Amino acid sequence: MMNKVVIIDYGIGNIFSVNQAFKKIGVETFVTSNTQAIEEAKHLVLPGVGAFHKGMQALHDLELHKTIIKTANKGVPLIGICLGMQMLLDESDEFKVTKGLGLISGRVEKFPKVKDRNNYIKVPQINWHEIVPGVSNISWKNSLLKEHKSRDSLYFVHSFVAKPSNIDHVLANYNCNGILIPALIIKDNVVGCQFHPEKSGDVGLKILKNFMLM
Amino acid sequence: MQIKKNRLIARLDIKGENLIKGINLEGLRVIGSPNEYAKKYYNQGADELIFIDTVASLYGRNHLGKIIKSAAQDIFIPITVGGGIRSLEDALNVLRVGADKIAINTAAVNRPELISEISNTLGSQSVVLSVEAKKIKDNKWEVYIENGRESSGVDVMEWIKRGEIYGAGEILLTSIDRDGTGRGFDLDLIKSATESVSIPVIASGGIGTIQDIYKAITHANTDAIAMAYALHYDKTTFNEIRKKLNSHKINVRNFNNDE
Numbered sequence: 070m071m072n073k074v075v076i077i078d079y080g081i082g083n084i085f086s087v088n089q090a091f092k093k094i095g096v097e098t099f100v101t102s103n104t105q106a107i108e109e110a111k112h113l114v115l116p117g118v119g120a121f122h123k124g125m126q127a128l129h130d131l132e133l134h135k136t137i138i139k140t141a142n143k144g145v146p147l148i149g150i151c152l153g154m155q156m157l158l159d160e161s162d163e164f165k166v167t168k169g170l171g172l173i174s175g176r177v178e179k180f181p182k183v184k185d186r187n188n189y190i191k192v193p194q195i196n197w198h199e200i201v202p203g204v205s206n207i208s209w210k211n212s213l214l215k216e217h218k219s220r221d222s223l224y225f226v227h228s229f230v231a232k233p234s235n236i237d238h239v240l241a242n243y244n245c246n247g248i249l250i251p252a253l254i255i256k257d258n259v260v261g262c263q264f265h266p267e268k269s270g271d272v273g274l275k276i277l278k279n280f281m282l283m
Numbered sequence: 284m285q286i287k288k289n290r291l292i293a294r295l296d297i298k299g300e301n302l303i304k305g306i307n308l309e310g311l312r313v314i315g316s317p318n319e320y321a322k323k324y325y326n327q328g329a330d331e332l333i334f335i336d337t338v339a340s341l342y343g344r345n346h347l348g349k350i351i352k353s354a355a356q357d358i359f360i361p362i363t364v365g366g367g368i369r370s371l372e373d374a375l376n377v378l379r380v381g382a383d384k385i386a387i388n389t390a391a392v393n394r395p396e397l398i399s400e401i402s403n404t405l406g407s408q409s410v411v412l413s414v415e416a417k418k419i420k421d422n423k424w425e426v427y428i429e430n431g432r433e434s435s436g437v438d439v440m441e442w443i444k445r446g447e448i449y450g451a452g453e454i455l456l457t458s459i460d461r462d463g464t465g466r467g468f469d470l471d472l473i474k475s476a477t478e479s480v481s482i483p484v485i486a487s488g489g490i491g492t493i494q495d496i497y498k499a500i501t502h503a504n505t506d507a508i509a510m511a512y513a514l515h516y517d518k519t520t521f522n523e524i525r526k527k528l529n530s531h532k533i534n535v536r537n538f539n540n541d542e
Contacts (some may be wrong), residue, residue, distance in 0.1 A: 080342075085381040089356055118383075119406040191483050191506065193408040193452045196288050197330055197536040211480075220537040224361060226408045244289065265427050268383065270325075273540065 073097045074281065075110035077137070079127040084117040089152065090267035093152040094278045104136040110283060113137070113145055117152035119231070120261035121161040121177060124152050125169065136172060141172050146258045146283040150168065154254065154261030155231045158196065163229050172257045175233035181248055190246050197222040198264075200252045203239035212240060213260065221272040223252065231263060288534045289500050290507035291521055292331040293324035294487060294516055297347060297366070298338050304515050306381050306463035308431030311337065314515045321354045323447055325515065327521040328538030331361045333455065333485075335413070335437065335510055337430045339367025348380055356380025363455075365413050367431075376402045378409070386413040386455055389428040392442070397448050402450030411485075413449035414443060416472055417459045419439065424472055431459045439472070440479045447480045454484045455509065463490025463512045473503035485509050493519060493527045500533055 076093050078084055078100045091098045091114075099106060107113065115137065117124050128134040141147045149157045158169045163175035169177070181191045199222050202209065209215055225243065231249050233239055238256045242249040243264075254261045261282060266273035295302050296316050302320050305311040313321065321332055332354070336347045342527045344381050345467045347364055357364060365386025368463050385405075391412060392399050415431045416424040417440045424439035456476050458469040466489055472483045473486045483506035488498045490513045499505045521538070528535050 083378050083381070085352075085379060086359070086383070089361055089381065093357070093359070118409065119404065121480050123404070146542055156301055191481060193406075193482070195408060195453065195483055196290060198288065199537070212508075221539070222536045226361070228406070228408065264385075265361075268359055274359060 073099065074112040075107055076100045076114045076116065077107060077115075077133060078102045079128050079131055081124055081131055082116050082152065082266055083227055084116055086267045087114060087116045091201070094162070094281070096281055100265055102131050102133060104132065108132065108140050110126050110140060110145055112283070113140060113147040115147065115149040115153035115156065116151065117156065119152055119153065121155060121163040122165060122167040125167050126155055126221050130155070138172065139260050144257065144258050146280065147172070148192060149261040149265070150229070151227060151263065151265060154263055155229065157230055157254075157259060158233065161229065172259045173233050173238055173254060174235065175231065175238070175263065177229050177231050179226070180230055183246055183248065190240070190248070193228045194245060195226045195229045197269075198243035198252070200241040200243050203242055203251075204236045205239070206236065207240055209240070212255070214241060215275050215279065216275050217272070223266070223269040223273060225264045227231070227263055231261065233249045244261055279283050288508075288536065289505070289528070290330040290485075291524060291535060292333055292485060292507055292509040293319060293321075293329040294335065294509040294511040295331045296442070296511060297334055297336050297350060300350070302515070303337065304511055308459050308462050309423045310377060315346065317350050320515065321358060322520070323464070325358045325360060328525070328536070329521055330356065330507075330536055331363065333363040333365070333386065334538035336366025342425060346492050348376070351377065351382055351517050352380040361401050363411055363512060365411070368522035370397070371400050374409075378405065380483050384409050384411050384453070387409040388413040388415060391446070392426060392437060395445060398446060398451050402452070407450045411453045411455050412443065412446040413455045413457070414439060415459050418469065418472070422471060422475065427459055430463075437491055440475055443476055443480050447482050451482065453482055454480060456484055456486055460489035462487075464489055465512060465518070467489030467491055469505070470498060470503045473499055473505050477504040477506070483507060493524055495526060497528065498508075503531055
């Protein structure tokens with residue numbers, strides 16, 4: 070296993086837990102906002118919680134957006150978590166339309182409305198969910214989800230939905246009261262999880278372990 | 284099977300360095316080491332943990348930092364921390380040591396804008412409005428502050444509606460009357476709350492049997508259950524609760540220790 074991961078610190082979100090999770094699986098971590106350290110990373114993590122435009126603003130203020138794009142385009146495995154995942158896409162509707170990193174084409178949109186009064190989707194959606202293969206049914210074998218069992222659950226907390234424009238980039242969805250929401254997206258070396266692998270017990274730690282094998 | 288999934292949360296009330304439990308939020312008794320219990324509940328399959336510093340607000344200090352930092356080394360599920368959070372800076376400090384959400388009560392009642400200040404920066408999903416409710420007459424509850432010690436004169440349903448508008452992401456609703464009694468939830472309280480707001484409601488206070496949890500979910504439409512007494516005193520375990528709820532077609536997280 071590659072034993073070092075660079076965690077991007079842009080002043081937003083709970084980096085402590087992401088850091089701890091990698092340490093727990095025996096990976097050395099380096100938390101930084103230094104562009105050179107990010108460019109030299111062998112594995113890169115973009116964490117984050119909060120509002121999309123604030124996240125992007127913070128990346129711009131630290132001039133990290135270009136560095137992240139450049140590093141990912143070199144083929145360095147990059148995993149975006151929650152807001153970090155959403156920022157991988159082209160743009161978001163949250164508050165105001167804001168451009169993302171554009172590493173995976175797609176948009177971040179509001180949760181779809183559900184008509185059934187008794188079964189509507191509460192937003193923020195805060196829950197553990199099981200995941201299912203994406204619509205194009207790409208095999209989980211040899212993927213980050215290779216050990217994932219169908220009844221394993223992951224912890225989600227989000228108010229907006231990241232929708233890649235190419236369904237082949239959706240490795241897994243979760244079923245939210247009858248509506249499929251992208252849970253894990255991947256395009257070559259760029260991975261995004263809507264769930265928090267660092268908050269999903271052993272099931273989540275396994276996914277981080279597999280990321281380090283990319 | 285019911286579609287909506289219900290979260291099962293362990294609630295750890297802290298005083299100083301100890302895990303404690305009271306009745307009606309009073310008469311606090313020392314249970315043991317918070318980290319030991321937190322780890323136990325994590326390993327048993329708790330969906331989340333809530334830590335509340337019961338005296339932080341009263342004395343204006345917070346012992347929880349150390350406890351949370353230590354818990355977050357080994358515990359990889361969401362952690363909510365409450366007690367003594369008065370500012371955005373306090374909230375950030377708690378998140379920096381491994382918490383995912385903060386719970387605010389007294390400071391929010393005193394200055395509701397605090398909810399917006401934290402929510403605008405950290406996102407509403409990080410802000411849990413903790414509400415301690417005392418019944419004053421049928422279908423009427425009043426908000427208490429300072430961990431159930433002081434009445435605020437504010438109506439619970441009015442308050443949680445305002446809290447949602449200010450940007451709270453969840454409501455942790457504790458019935459002072461039922462807390463630590465094992466007499467069952469105040470179902471009217473929970474039902475009124477879930478009908479008043481569209482954000483998730485966590486019901487707390489009063490679980491004696493698994494039947495109580497079943498009722499809170501089916502009759503009062505709660506989104507999550509926070510348990511203390513029933514777990515600390517080994518009245519039940521997460522495994523047992525999951526099995527029983529599943530057999531009654533209630534949807535809860537499958538945990539790998541389940542059969």
